[in-house]
Amino acid sequence: MSSSAENPTLTTEITKPSTEIATETAQSAKKINLKTSDDQIFEVEESVAMEFATVKSFFEDAPSSTDTVPLPNVPAKPFSQVIEFCKEQIKFKANPDETEKKKSNSEFVKEKTNEDLVEMIPVANYLEIKDLLDVLNQAVADRIQNRSVEYVRSFFGIDNDFTSEEEALLREEHAWAFEDVDED
Amino acid sequence: MEEKPKELKTPMTSFASINEDLVQNIVRRLPASSFASAACVSKSWNQICNQILSKPKFASACSLNKDEKVALEEVVNKVLSEPIRPHFAIANVIGSEVDLSEKLDFLATKLGSQTPIVVSCASGIMGRDAVTGEHREVMLEEYWVDGESNSCFGIILTVGFLPGLIVDAIPLLQPRKVHQPALVDEFVMNIRHYAASVSGWASPVGIILFGDDGADQKPVMEKLDHAMSRDTVIVGEERTQFLYQSGVRSRNDYRRSEYFPAAVALVFARDRDKPRGHTTLLTARREGEQEILDGQRILDDINNELVDQIGRPDLYIGVTEQRKCLIGSEKSRVLTFLVFHGVTGGDQENLFADGDGIRTGDYFQFYHSDPTSALSSCSEVSKNFRKLKLDWSSRNYLQAGVSDNVCNQEVVGGFVFSCCGRGESFFERCNVDSSPFLDNFPGVPMAGVFCRGEIGRGFSSLDADEGPEERALHRCLHVYSTAYLLVSYTPAPPEH
Numbered sequence: 001m002s003s004s005a006e007n008p009t010l011t012t013e014i015t016k017p018s019t020e021i022a023t024e025t026a027q028s029a030k031k032i033n034l035k036t037s038d039d040q041i042f043e044v045e046e047s048v049a050m051e052f053a054t055v056k057s058f059f060e061d062a063p064s065s066t067d068t069v070p071l072p073n074v075p076a077k078p079f080s081q082v083i084e085f086c087k088e089q090i091k092f093k094a095n096p097d098e099t100e101k102k103k104s105n106s107e108f109v110k111e112k113t114n115e116d117l118v119e120m121i122p123v124a125n126y127l128e129i130k131d132l133l134d135v136l137n138q139a140v141a142d143r144i145q146n147r148s149v150e151y152v153r154s155f156f157g158i159d160n161d162f163t164s165e166e167e168a169l170l171r172e173e174h175a176w177a178f179e180d181v182d183e184d
Numbered sequence: 185m186e187e188k189p190k191e192l193k194t195p196m197t198s199f200a201s202i203n204e205d206l207v208q209n210i211v212r213r214l215p216a217s218s219f220a221s222a223a224c225v226s227k228s229w230n231q232i233c234n235q236i237l238s239k240p241k242f243a244s245a246c247s248l249n250k251d252e253k254v255a256l257e258e259v260v261n262k263v264l265s266e267p268i269r270p271h272f273a274i275a276n277v278i279g280s281e282v283d284l285s286e287k288l289d290f291l292a293t294k295l296g297s298q299t300p301i302v303v304s305c306a307s308g309i310m311g312r313d314a315v316t317g318e319h320r321e322v323m324l325e326e327y328w329v330d331g332e333s334n335s336c337f338g339i340i341l342t343v344g345f346l347p348g349l350i351v352d353a354i355p356l357l358q359p360r361k362v363h364q365p366a367l368v369d370e371f372v373m374n375i376r377h378y379a380a381s382v383s384g385w386a387s388p389v390g391i392i393l394f395g396d397d398g399a400d401q402k403p404v405m406e407k408l409d410h411a412m413s414r415d416t417v418i419v420g421e422e423r424t425q426f427l428y429q430s431g432v433r434s435r436n437d438y439r440r441s442e443y444f445p446a447a448v449a450l451v452f453a454r455d456r457d458k459p460r461g462h463t464t465l466l467t468a469r470r471e472g473e474q475e476i477l478d479g480q481r482i483l484d485d486i487n488n489e490l491v492d493q494i495g496r497p498d499l500y501i502g503v504t505e506q507r508k509c510l511i512g513s514e515k516s517r518v519l520t521f522l523v524f525h526g527v528t529g530g531d532q533e534n535l536f537a538d539g540d541g542i543r544t545g546d547y548f549q550f551y552h553s554d555p556t557s558a559l560s561s562c563s564e565v566s567k568n569f570r571k572l573k574l575d576w577s578s579r580n581y582l583q584a585g586v587s588d589n590v591c592n593q594e595v596v597g598g599f600v601f602s603c604c605g606r607g608e609s610f611f612e613r614c615n616v617d618s619s620p621f622l623d624n625f626p627g628v629p630m631a632g633v634f635c636r637g638e639i640g641r642g643f644s645s646l647d648a649d650e651g652p653e654e655r656a657l658h659r660c661l662h663v664y665s666t667a668y669l670l671v672s673y674t675p676a677p678p679e680h
Contacts, residue, residue: 125206133209141213149224161227170224176270176296177220 033068040076041068044083051086053128073126078119081112085132109139114155117143208232216264233267240347240673241268242597244631245314246340248322252279256287259341260294262314270295270343272351272450274392274599276306276633278324279337284427287339292429295343300353302450304394304426307604308634309340310618319622321615323607323634342631344597344671349389350382350455353430357443358399366446368404372411375451383454387413392450392599392669393420393639394428399446401637409641419601419669422637565668566620572670573624593674595625600632602666607634617666625670640667 030046034055050056058069071079085108092101109117117140124132144152149171153160162170171178211222211233223233245262249255259275273295275287288303295301308323322338344351354374358366379388391408395401401422408418428448430436508516602617615622621630 121206137206137210138213141210141218144222145215145218147218147221149221152221152225156225158226158229160225162224167224170230174220174223174269176299177217179293179296 034079035068035070036074036076036079037072038076042076042079042083047090048083048086051089051129053130054126071126074123075119078116078123081116081120082123082127082129082132084108085135086129089131105135109135112139114143118156204228204232208236212236212267214267215261216266216268216270219267220269237267237269237345238347239675240349240596240671241345242342242629242671243268243344244311244340244342244597244629246309246311246320246338246631247314248320248336248338250337252282252287252337252339255337255339256290258314259339260291263341263343264294268343269345270299271346271349272353273299273301273341273343274450274631275301275303275339275341276309276631277303277337277339278306278309278322282337284425288427288429291341297429298431299429300351300431300450301429302353302392302394302426302448303428304421304424304633306421306424306633306635308602308607309338310600310602310615310632310634311340311342311630319615319618321607321618321632323604340631340633342597342599342629346452346671348455349452351450351452352378352432353428353435354378354449354451355428355430355435355445356399356404356447356449358446360442360444366399366404367443368407371404371447371449372407375408375449376411378451379453382456384456385454387411387416388451388453389415390417390452390669391420392452393418393447394424394426394450395420395422395447395637395639396445397423397425397636401447401639404447405639405641416641417669418639418641419599419667420639421601421633421635422639424635563620565666566623569620569624569670593672595628595670595672597628597671598625598630599669600630600666601638601640601669602632602634603638603664604634604636605664606666621668638665638667640665 031043032046032049032055034042034044034049036042050059055069055071088104088108089101092104112120117136121133121136121140124136140155144155147155152158160167207229211219211229214222219233219237223230243263243266245259247255247258249258264270273291275291277284277287282305284303284305288301291301291303292299306324308321310319310321312319324336324338354371356366356368356371358364375388375391376386380386391412393401393404393408395404405418412418426445426448428436428445598621600617600621606617608614608616617634618630618632621628
């Protein structure tokens with residue numbers, strides 16, 4: 001994560017363990033503790049946490065709960081990036097500006113590695129963050145466009161489970177698409 | 185029990201473990217060629233791709249970009265911007281001195297060298313603009329006046345994915361030597377053999393025919409009409425210039441041989457190996473000519489009209505011709521055709537008509553082009569389409585109760601073949617010829633051409649009721665009319 005000095009509004013408490021709750025933001029909105037699958041605890045502003053439909057419904061079912069919310073399917077690394085995205089999104093809720101939002105979204109995905117994107121997708125899906133899922137799916141689709149089958153496999157870390165005969169047959173069936181592809 | 189060391193389960197973060205919905209959500213955003221790569225990634229990805237593309241799909245787009253290369257790229261990119269597998273393609277171009285072979289070559293590299301493709305010249309095109317998404321009807325002549333001289337070009341491209349059907353382009357060959365007739369019997373038999381080999385049934389579902397403007401399509405249509413079952417839909421352009429690419433390599437070497445293609449048929453036959461749902465081709469056809477009662481006095485009137493007016497309204501005689509039809513050495517059959525011949529002039533005793541084949545004793549009536557009857561028959565087509573739609577949805581509704589909405593018959597695309605005499609200048613209104621389609625199936629891909637001689641197979645009965653087949657009046661080649669081709673799809677009922 002970038003240092004808070006450069007970008008004070010964005011980072012603050014994201015990666016800090018819950019034991020050192022920052023006092024300087026204590027007067028601001030309510031915080032919620034979220035525990036990732038690798039046992040890291042994130043303290044997130046309530047407004048950000050409410051962007052996660054899964055977390056939101058957790059609190060709707062148990063409104064008075066003050067416990068740490070476990071997120072068994074969410075590892076820390078992609079989660080911190082998801083939080084980063086949602087913080088940005090909230091700004092546009094106050095004053096919607098579609099072009100600015102688009103720009104911000106595309107900047108968000110631009111600086112992410114392929115691995116980052118692929119890791120974030122299941123997190124966004126689990127937390128039911130529709131906007132983010134949409135942005136990520138499109139970004140991934142853009143990155144695998146006009147790429148070879150092998151590239152797509154390695155992009156997602158998928159094993160080829162075809163026999164060579166099966167694959168040859170399939171490629172023959174789709175031959176039209178491979179006549180004009182640039183190899184990576 | 186022997187315990188094998190368990191393989192480490194893929195961690196949750198790995199994409200492979202994610203449910204199908206997520207993969208589907210990504211791959212459905214891919215353009216067609218990348219989608220094809222995705223289908224080859226793994227078994228599960230292949231399955232997901234096949235779920236996305238399980239129904240027939242059409243994509244069409246037109247471009248009027250003056251730069252031919254740019255226009256071509258625009259329409260190709262547009263039709264391939266979504267998942268689709270090109271089972272066939274039709275491109276119609278307007279412009280002066282257009283090099284068709286360049287277009288065909290480009291399309292072959294983008295759509296596959298084994299995909300059946302027909303490229304033809306038209307007098308006008310109708311369809312949705314690749315860039316603006318706006319529906320256009322453009323006639324070459326009008327466009328010419330508006331644009332700068334000598335630099336007009338327009339193209340409409342349609343690509344179709346038709347699971348359950350197999351498509352190929354089959355040419356009608358004619359010896360290059362003068363006065364040698366086209367090999368019509370061979371053509372018809374090739375189509376039948378092809379259809380029989382893929383579907384087990386000698387009549388295909390449909391044929392889209394493109395006729396060369398140097399060849400007479402009348403005998404071709406007569407034989408086709410005779411040889412094909414009534415369910416075979418035939419539409420097309422009668423007189424055009426075209427090039428084609430067939431999926432079968434040996435059919436493609438016409439460019440060098442001693443034959444030239446006098447016509448080419450895009451043949452749609454059911455795929456017996458993959459009966460997936462039910463794709464139906466339907467036609468509707470409306471005339472823009474009004475019948476004039478025959479009789480001596482009217483003949484005089486018409487002669488007056490011919491003197492007074494130049495060119496407009498166009499006058500035709502509709503000749504009812506009884507012809508013996510046979511293919512090869514098969515048993516012959518007498519069919520009755522209604523054939524139109526343009527009236528080119530007349531003197532005191534004679535009337536001059538276009539074309540040959542009229543025999544003494546053939547019965548005929550006069551017809552002239554008439555926007556009012558054309559307009560009302562256009563709304564008739566629209567009404568028929570609407571009825572069709574209502575019919576389908578009520579059927580869907582009825583069946584929904586029993587088996588959960590499985591029989592959703594829906595239109596996946598359409599073609600319009602319209603006479604080049606129609607269009608905006610004929611109706612004094614724009615988009616009339618597209619309107620029955622646009623009004624009833626908004627958003628469904630459609631492509632159309634204004635052509636010289638529209639083909640639309642149809643029957644009307646000489647008797648009031650559906651008479652025996654011999655009494656049916658066969659009409660294939662039309663004047664001042666529009667032929668509509670609808671492609672619809674009914675999913676196969678689920679197996680229990």
